[in-house]
Amino acid sequence: MPTLTRRPDPHRPECWRILYGDVHVGTIAKAVGNPNAGPQWQWSCGFYPGSRPGECSTGSAGSFDQARDDFLTAWTVFLSKRTTDDFDAA
Secondary structure (H helix, E strand, O other), X not given: OOOEEEEEOOOOOOXXXXXXXXXXXXXXXXXXXXXXXXXXXXXXXXXXXXXXXXXXXXXXXXXXXXXXXXXXXXXXXXXXXXXXXXXXXX
């Protein structure tokens, strides 16, 4: 079974692509915009094709660690609804 890995996005500073095997399944990135506004981090979980509308999720957090934890919670739910065919479609 593949594991989650994180790689820096070469085109965006403070952005990490999250991979499950060789499938890009999410992103955690520092939010851009007003530096005094919070939260400062965004995350997304899911991939397409291989999922249906509404199954992917996104959120924001005040720190990288919180964004990572929130992503992992969403990933656990998302992964529980996936089949091998979903990953083959991606």
